[in-house]
Amino acid sequence: METATPDDAPPANLLVVTGAADWPADCAARLSRLPVAASSLAYLNPQQAPRAHELRSRLRVITSSSPAEARAFSSYLGSHRRVRVVGSPQTDHLPVHRPEPDTVLVLTSVTYPDETGGAAPGTELLLACAERLAAAGAHVVVGMHPREDPSLWDRYEISDVPSVQAAGRAEAAIGIPGTVFPLIVAAGVPVVGCVDPALTVPDYLLDVCSSTIDDAALAVGAVGTAELPGEDVRYDAIGPVGGSADRLLDAWERAARPHPQRR
Incomplete structure (x- = not known):
């Protein structure tokens, strides 16, 4: 994958944005001749972004992973247009679930914000939960957020594969609700x-949870009795499984096609 800035971007047929914060809105303004696709690849809260209005009239297509994500993304964009639900490419190759006894996957978020993004509260609670689980005999495997500080978790096994793949080993998972939660359930x-x-x-990120806790003393019991949500909840939060990358690329390819000239 190549990276570029607006100053050195190669010729392109389509600009894909994943949100409407300052950076994507600034890029869209600089690349004003390109059509735009908006694709939800990570969760966004369902409140309209201040600069969403700058993008709406240029959008050729809007995509999301699931029906629930589509509803949130529509609210974020302030759009009433149809959203194409394509699924998540991360579910195209799910691991075979072969849980290892007493193995619990801990899903981190980001403790400290930096110039690449924000942070989510709850790390102290999650650390305390991991300690309780380990003391009760669980083998804790940490699925690390790419921007998390690994030194906070180095007393445990840190997975050397992405969290979705690491889930194949786990009987249950616990973490700060985020984009990966529906994928783990998938x-x-x-x-x-x-x-x-x-x-x-x-x-919808809370709906897929077997339970939610705000006290580390509840962690062992909650993990020990954790169950998958019902099929309707799963589909609403996960979307279609299999072929998602092809559906997403097809949506982008169609959006990039030149519109026929009006006579």
């Missing part, structure tokens, strides 16, 4: 959400 692993009062996420 892999057949129930999840428990650690919720800090300051955490704000779309409801």
